[in-house]
Amino acid sequence: MSHYTTPRPEQVRAARSLLGWSQTDLATKAGVAISTIADFERGQRIPVPNNALAIRQVLESVGIRFTETAVSHGFELTFMTERGISTLAITFTAEASASILELTSIFGEVDPAKISFKFIQCVTPELRHKVTDFVDRYQKNAPHLFRLRKLVTDMSDGEFFLLLQAPPTSSAEEFRYGEVLRRLNHPQDQLLDEHNQVFGQLLELYDIFTPRTDKRLDIGNSRKADRICRFCGGTTKTKARFDKEAHAIPAALGSKYLKLADECDTCNQYFGEEIEPTLVELLNIQRVFLGIEARSGSPTVKFPSGSMFRNQEGDEMMVVVSEKISQDASGALTAQLGRGKPIIPQNFYRALSKIALSVIPEEELPALAKTAHWVRYGEAGDKPLPNIATAVVMLPPEPSAQITLYLRKAPHPTLPHVVCEFRLGCYMYVYALPFSENDESNLIGFFEEEDFKQTFRHYGFVPSWRQQDYSASKETQVIQSITLQPRNTSSGKPAA
Numbered sequence: 292m293s294h295y296t297t298p299r300p301e302q303v304r305a306a307r308s309l310l311g312w313s314q315t316d317l318a319t320k321a322g323v324a325i326s327t328i329a330d331f332e333r334g335q336r337i338p339v340p341n342n343a344l345a346i347r348q349v350l351e352s353v354g355i356r357f358t359e360t361a362v363s364h365g366f367e368l369t370f371m372t373e374r375g376i377s378t379l380a381i382t383f384t385a386e387a388s389a390s391i392l393e394l395t396s397i398f399g400e401v402d403p404a405k406i407s408f409k410f411i412q413c414v415t416p417e418l419r420h421k422v423t424d425f426v427d428r429y430q431k432n433a434p435h436l437f438r439l440r441k442l443v444t445d446m447s448d449g450e451f452f453l454l455l456q457a458p459p460t461s462s463a464e465e466f467r468y469g470e471v472l473r474r475l476n477h478p479q480d481q482l483l484d485e486h487n488q489v490f491g492q493l494l495e496l497y498d499i500f501t502p503r504t505d506k507r508l509d510i511g512n513s514r515k516a517d518r519i520c521r522f523c524g525g526t527t528k529t530k531a532r533f534d535k536e537a538h539a540i541p542a543a544l545g546s547k548y549l550k551l552a553d554e555c556d557t558c559n560q561y562f563g564e565e566i567e568p569t570l571v572e573l574l575n576i577q578r579v580f581l582g583i584e585a586r587s588g589s590p591t592v593k594f595p596s597g598s599m600f601r602n603q604e605g606d607e608m609m610v611v612v613s614e615k616i617s618q619d620a621s622g623a624l625t626a627q628l629g630r631g632k633p634i635i636p637q638n639f640y641r642a643l644s645k646i647a648l649s650v651i652p653e654e655e656l657p658a659l660a661k662t663a664h665w666v667r668y669g670e671a672g673d674k675p676l677p678n679i680a681t682a683v684v685m686l687p688p689e690p691s692a693q694i695t696l697y698l699r700k701a702p703h704p705t706l707p708h709v710v711c712e713f714r715l716g717c718y719m720y721v722y723a724l725p726f727s728e729n730d731e732s733n734l735i736g737f738f739e740e741e742d743f744k745q746t747f748r749h750y751g752f753v754p755s756w757r758q759q760d761y762s763a764s765k766e767t768q769v770i771q772s773i774t775l776q777p778r779n780t781s782s783g784k785p786a787a
């Protein structure tokens with residue numbers, strides 16, 4: 292069950308009263324008709340998902356928080372010090388709305404329209420005094436504020452810390468923040484060199500972007516009138532509709548919260564019927580390994596010579612049934628599962644590229660017009676596609692598939708404009724977005740180019756990568772087999 296469904300009528304009324312907004316104010320800011328708000332608050336009509344989304348998004352953007360039963364006004368602040376990361380939810384009721392301004396004035400600035408917190412903070416006797424004073428006055432109603440006091444009393448004068456909008460969502464992001472902190476607090480430290488050797492060049496040449504998947508995140512324009520479909524260019528003026536909720540990563544891969552506003556209903560339907568089934572089909576074995584729930588429960592994968600599923604009772608073991616199981620000298624068991632459903636390899640690449648285009652910052656899109664056209668219409672002439680690099684990596688399991696984008700900051704003759712890292716559990720796919728205006732070469736073997744290896748050094752720590760060609764645009768059948776290694780390490784690998 293998701294925490295983020297449509298807010299209830301009384302919650303929207305309460306949110307407006309916390310903000311002092313009229314129905315007209317809310318309707319204008321959300322880009323919906325006043326009657327939509329009025330009918331909804333009276334309980335006469337439930338808005339279509341996209342209007343509900345716009346309403347919630349605009350309220351959340353000014354600090355409103357919806358819970359199962361209530362609504363409050365506040366912020367989640369994530370503090371990062373050299374000792375670690377802690378997140379503090381600070382919420383306010385209507386009576387205490389003055390205190391939010393007070394807290395903001397300690398850590399940032401208040402402008403009538405907007406509240407902003409400074410990213411880099413420094414402990415001073417004055418800051419410590421203000422925080423202690425604030426906590427003393429509000430702790431009675433919010434006991435967890437003691438953590439805020441402890442945070443500043445544990446640090447020494449002149450120590451820097453960071454105030455983040457949200458906890459870091461990838462190790463690369465956490466590393467980047469950690470590096471900012473180390474630079475601030477230990478300007479002469481030689482230890483930095485080691486980190487710089489691995490990430491230095493990458494951070495110089497690329498911006499790293501990882502959208503969070505553990506909590507609702509809406510990408511794109513909350514106002515319908517401002518939306519331009521990222522794939523077909525449709526707008527409300529050209530009669531494109533934006534009534535359905537578009538998932539950036541298919542829900543079958545465990546992603547619930549990452550949504551794209553700028554995807555029209557026609558494109559949404561096309562992707563759901565034509566492109567995404569290939570991605571889900573090829574990742575089925577991984578889904579069973581990870582126990583990702585599909586809409587209809589835990590997935591079972593059937594093949595002509597066998598099947599895979601999770602045992603629903605007791606131990607939740609993964610079960611492989613096959614007519615052909617063989618064992619080699621090392622003790623590894625291989626189960627032949629036979630041919631899966633026929634798939635079009637290129638659609639796998641298109642589906643992965645669709646995920647990247649769904650989350651990429653808007654300013655990158657003009658250079659990727661050909662890429663978007665290929666993802667949506669499949670026409671790319673007979674240009675070959677870059678290889679996709681795949682590996683099994685030892686990272687903590689996440690309930691949802693994850694996407695990280697590396698966006699090149701300046702022109703370069705061989706490094707790709709956009710490098711994408713898609714991860715489902717321990718299965719990682721690294722691919723470049725093809726057909727970018729900002730790329731000079733066709734990128735076919737980009738992963739094995741010397742410049743790439745020198746820049747993306749962290750991929751060198753993964754013991755084995757496989758290069759796969761997903762260019763084919765004709766249907767093909769993939770023979771699936773599973774190899775179970777002794778000593779509890781297992782891997783499912785599709786063999787072409």
Ligand SMILES: [Zn+2]
Pocket residue numbers: 520521522523524525531554555556557558559
């Ligand atoms: Zn469209």
